[in-house]
Amino acid sequence: MDLFFGNVNIADVLTGAVYKGNIAVKGGRIVGIGDVSPEKGMKVIDCEGMYAAPGLINLHVHLFGTGRPAKALGGGKAQERLVRLVRTPVGKAVLYKIMESNAETELKSGVTTIRTVGDFSGVDFKLKRNVEKGRSRARGLRILVSGHAITVAGGHGAGTFALTGNTPEELEKLVDDAVREGADLIKICITGGVMDAKRRGAPGEVRMELPFVKAVCDRAHSYGKKVASHVQSSLGAEIAVRGGVDTIEHGAPIEGGTAEIFGSRGGAVVVTYSPAIPNALLGAEATKLDETAKFNSEVVMNGMTECAKSAPAYGIKIGLGTDASCPFCTQSGMWRELVYYSKRVGVTPGEAVRTATLGNAEILGIADETGSISVGKSADIVILKENPLKDPRAYSEIEYISARGRLLVKPKPSKMPDIEALLDKITEEL
Numbered sequence: 001m002d003l004f005f006g007n008v009n010i011a012d013v014l015t016g017a018v019y020k021g022n023i024a025v026k027g028g029r030i031v032g033i034g035d036v037s038p039e040k041g042m043k044v045i046d047c048e049g050m051y052a053a054p055g056l057i058n059l060h061v062h063l064f065g066t067g068r069p070a071k072a073l074g075g076g077k078a079q080e081r082l083v084r085l086v087r088t089p090v091g092k093a094v095l096y097k098i099m100e101s102n103a104e105t106e107l108k109s110g111v112t113t114i115r116t117v118g119d120f121s122g123v124d125f126k127l128k129r130n131v132e133k134g135r136s137r138a139r140g141l142r143i144l145v146s147g148h149a150i151t152v153a154g155g156h157g158a159g160t161f162a163l164t165g166n167t168p169e170e171l172e173k174l175v176d177d178a179v180r181e182g183a184d185l186i187k188i189c190i191t192g193g194v195m196d197a198k199r200r201g202a203p204g205e206v207r208m209e210l211p212f213v214k215a216v217c218d219r220a221h222s223y224g225k226k227v228a229s230h231v232q233s234s235l236g237a238e239i240a241v242r243g244g245v246d247t248i249e250h251g252a253p254i255e256g257g258t259a260e261i262f263g264s265r266g267g268a269v270v271v272t273y274s275p276a277i278p279n280a281l282l283g284a285e286a287t288k289l290d291e292t293a294k295f296n297s298e299v300v301m302n303g304m305t306e307c308a309k310s311a312p313a314y315g316i317k318i319g320l321g322t323d324a325s326c327p328f329c330t331q332s333g334m335w336r337e338l339v340y341y342s343k344r345v346g347v348t349p350g351e352a353v354r355t356a357t358l359g360n361a362e363i364l365g366i367a368d369e370t371g372s373i374s375v376g377k378s379a380d381i382v383i384l385k386e387n388p389l390k391d392p393r394a395y396s397e398i399e400y401i402s403a404r405g406r407l408l409v410k411p412k413p414s415k416m417p418d419i420e421a422l423l424d425k426i427t428e429e430l
């Protein structure tokens with residue numbers, strides 16, 4: 001539908017300024033901004049007193065879960081049963097519905113682009129295809145998919161959202177398979193995570209050694225695909241950089257020499273506070289974490305902050321994602337990530353919005369397509385009651401969304417009230 005947002009306060013993420021004007025949308029693109037008039041056939045929406053901001057980009061999404069802490073993803077028999085189920089035709093159909101509904105929730109929460117970084121059974125390829133064809137409730141959402149993550153036996157996600165290989169050659173083959181099936185990027189897991197750490201103070205133990213990482217990166221780059229890696233320790237970051245990884249996910253302190261190399265080749269760290277902060281700050285009655293996991297969550301959270309504060313000086317870009325599907329990482333919570341980032345790293349709310357829009361688009365290499373309200377770009381626009389450059393919480397209540405020109409009116413993303421209440425408390429106290 002061709003759209004015309006009239007009399008709206010337009011948030012410019014580049015300058016941090018807000019100016020009044022109209023926005024004309026035709027064929028899913030922004031065709032005019034400022035003192036422009038509606039063309040015949042455009043749906044005119046009066047936005048007096050409201051704010052227009054770019055749609056958010058969530059760089060770290062898993063679509064298989066809702067974010068409610070679940071025993072079935074914590075390992076053991078329950079997880080094995082679930083994984084066996086999602087490999088059957090019936091399981092795949094059920095999983096597709098869950099993932100589609102979660103993609104729709106991302107969209108209704110003002111996220112117009114997601115990058116998935118590890119999902120079961122490649123169902124994400126099918127979902128992306130259907131969304132692109134307009135045959136989905138999530139149509140309008142731009143999806144970059146990785147398919148399964150790739151790691152070695154015993155690596156993070158092995159047996160669930162990651163496939164494993166025992167040799168560099170086997171990993172190369174997994175890259176070939178993913179690209180053939182439609183992957184836009186390759187996700188690997190170099191280190192372990194908080195949940196699979198055996199020792200207190202040692203989250204992020206290296207599981208994938210350098211030759212394995214290098215094999216995957218070289219193969220992916222030969223197809224022109226970027227590589228994102230789960231990294232939760234300094235040693236893991238060093239291996240990621242030496243192996244050729246393009247984006248370090250979650251983050252950990254990066255040693256100076258390594259940071260310099262990473263920055264000079266345009267590397268980025270994708271910060272994900274959404275799992276780290278609740279797991280570190282909520283009590284055990286809510287998280288069900290043991291003392292070791294809670295302590296390690298704190299290590300990861302502080303490592304992220306140290307990394308996000310020091311990396312830009314080396315030219316490393318910072319991106320934002322939620323790690324949706326992890327415990328407490330809901331599919332509607334991208335706006336919280338902006339609040340966490342702003343408060344923990346000490347950047348202005350406007351800088352947090354710029355990072356989650358234009359900054360994230362630059363990391364994906366699609367900044368000429370989305371990430372700001374600019375003539376010629378895709379019409380990925382969110383209309384809000386308040387100015388998000390003053391407080392990103394404005395994204396939590398949305399009046400209209402244009403997702404590549406698809407209009408959503410007063411969208412209500414599905415939410416879990418009990419989880420929201422817990423998260424609201426932390427967000428206030430930060």
Ligand SMILES: [Zn+2]
Pocket residue numbers: 060062117323
């Ligand atoms: Zn993840």
